[in-house]
Amino acid sequence: MTVMEMFRAATTQPRATRDLGGRWTAPVLGGALTALLGWLVVTALVTLGVLTAPHSQTSFGSAVGGGSAVWLLLGGARLGIGDAVVAFTPLLGLAGVVALAALGFSRSVRWPDDGDVDDAAGDGPTGIDALSARSDADDTDPAEPSEPADPEDPRTWATWLGGWIVVGVLAWLVTLAGPVRPVAITLVLPFVLAPALGAAWVLHRRGDLDDLLDRLPSSVQRALRPGLQGAAALLVMGTTLIALAVVFHVSRVAHVQAELGAGLLGGLVLTLAQVLALPNLGLWGVSFLAGPGFDLAEGAHAGWGGAETSLLPLIPVFAAHPEPGGFPVVTRLLVLLPVIAGAYVARRVLGSMSRLASPGVKVATVGSAVVVAVAALVALDAVGGGSLGAARLSDVGAPAAALGLALLLELGIGAAVVLGRDVWRLRR
Incomplete structure (x- = not known):
């Protein structure tokens, strides 16, 4: 049946x-x-x-x-x-x-x-x-x-x-x-x-x-959709970064997959499991863009300053971890992506409001949208978890507190620029 x-x-x-x-x-x-x-x-x-x-x-x-x-x-x-x-x-x-x-x-x-x-x-x-x-x-x-x-x-x-x-x-x-x-x-x-x-x-x-x-404050009601859209945009950015790393190191990833000897069906299940975890890895990518970086194991870290490596668990996608060493200074320009996301959130908010709305209402609504975006990503990171075992694998992924603070600052800067431009245009 x-x-x-x-x-x-x-x-x-x-x-x-x-x-x-x-x-x-x-x-x-x-x-x-x-x-x-x-x-x-x-x-x-x-x-x-x-x-x-x-x-x-x-x-x-x-x-x-x-x-x-x-x-x-x-x-x-x-x-x-x-x-x-x-x-x-x-x-x-x-x-x-x-x-x-x-x-x-x-x-x-x-x-x-x-x-x-x-x-x-x-x-x-x-x-x-x-x-x-x-x-x-x-x-x-x-x-x-x-x-x-x-x-x-x-x-x-x-x-x-x-x-x-x-x-x-x-x-x-x-x-x-x-x-x-x-x-x-x-x-x-x-x-x-x-x-x-x-x-x-x-x-x-x-x-x-x-x-x-309807019981929520009006500023929060207007902020929910733009805030979630901003979080989604950042998650897409982070996921794209991880996908590019996998493509760049695809031979290493395929080698680890073959070494596991999971067989045809087992290999398909293993691949499916990694696809289902792609948003988790996308959050790690967001943390890299924002500055805190992420860990794959104790001693295996990637951030703006460069990458450190150590013995990694036999998870094929982890083979895309950068080689140990420093990154070019230009890597720090990736921080502009979260700033742009903050500007995007502010534009979405202002586009849904009357142009003549008071500056205080605009600031409250945009600020609420930024908080919604950051809170959504931190909540996803908390639900996704950060442990693959004991000892060296007990703390992997993005540091939630540092990620939240960094995103709050960077999205806030982008949103403030758009708000400032809006005020300047109204006073012309």
């Missing part, structure tokens, strides 16, 4: 069974099946990659347990391996988990306008939409119509979230068969935060969170 058939079967069960759950059956099954779909895909890929690797001696149960741990890692959990802790969540993988949660939530709840569309078309619900459909005509009592769960009722997404958590707990139990143990306190991220973000995104797109956003 395919996953889509499982969703369809949720609404074709006998009436007596449906009555046990009532109006909350669809949300709880929707949350559980959405999480199950993500778990199956990730666990299957990891299991096949591990078992098909040449000279692999891993048992099936251990491989499945490791795959289950990887699914929790993608949701933000930290993993313990002996005395070491792996705190590294591939941000693109996390985005995929949130996107799947958003899709599952939107399809698991019968929205008020769904019935009108279905009636007009003359078609029944399909796919995950079937979770919230009414009973078929041949087994539903017209005198007792089932009432769909209200998508704006907090109990609806709490119930949907409950279904997701049940699968999450089962996934955590499956990890007991493998060598990796999730850190218990961090399970709140894959169990609650990731799916809640997906549901919140759906509600935001439908305008159901507008009342909550």
Whole structure:
């Protein structure tokens, strides 16, 4: 039975069974099946990659347990391996988990306008939409119509979230068969935060969170979009820098990939894992542009002044680390990119405001946008994590505090230049 058939079967069960759950059956099954779909895909890929690797001696149960741990890692959990802790969540993988949660939530709840569309078309619900459909005509009592769960009722997404958590707990139990143990306190991220973000995104797109956003100060409301756009622009810059480094050292990267001997499928899984971590590496690139630089291991640092190296973990993309030595003085001109990003943020803000708005309002809004941009990048760095193990690998990546301060200063300079130019033009 395919996953889509499982969703369809949720609404074709006998009436007596449906009555046990009532109006909350669809949300709880929707949350559980959405999480199950993500778990199956990730666990299957990891299991096949591990078992098909040449000279692999891993048992099936251990491989499945490791795959289950990887699914929790993608949701933000930290993993313990002996005395070491792996705190590294591939941000693109996390985005995929949130996107799947958003899709599952939107399809698991019968929205008020769904019935009108279905009636007009003359078609029944399909796919995950079937979770919230009414009973078929041949087994539903017209005198007792089932009432769909209200998508704006907090109990609806709490119930949907409950279904997701049940699968999450089962996934955590499956990890007991493998060598990796999730850190218990961090399970709140894959169990609650990731799916809640997906549901919140759906509600935001439908305008159901507008009342909550309207409670924010007007300057913050205007600053949210430009600030996030500025953060995205910086992340693209950093990712481009890392991609260029990989292209420049592609032979070294390919050599390390081949030395690992992961096999065809294992190599594809390893490549996919590195692609999912590309935004993490992009943040390291942003830190390089801003000045603090980044570390790949203890003694392996790259910054404006040059690169230092030491024994690196066997991760192919790490082979793109610059050769030890100093960089040209012109490298410091890269700081202009964060400054330009700050100017871009200010231009986006001023473009959305009346030209005759008071200078105080403009300064407050632009300043809020700069803070939003910096806070978004620092938050991503915190969620992405900065540990690949113990000892020399316990602190890798960008230093969050130094990165935040540097970006606040550099984006602030770019924004101040644009604000100053705007004031000067108004006084001409």
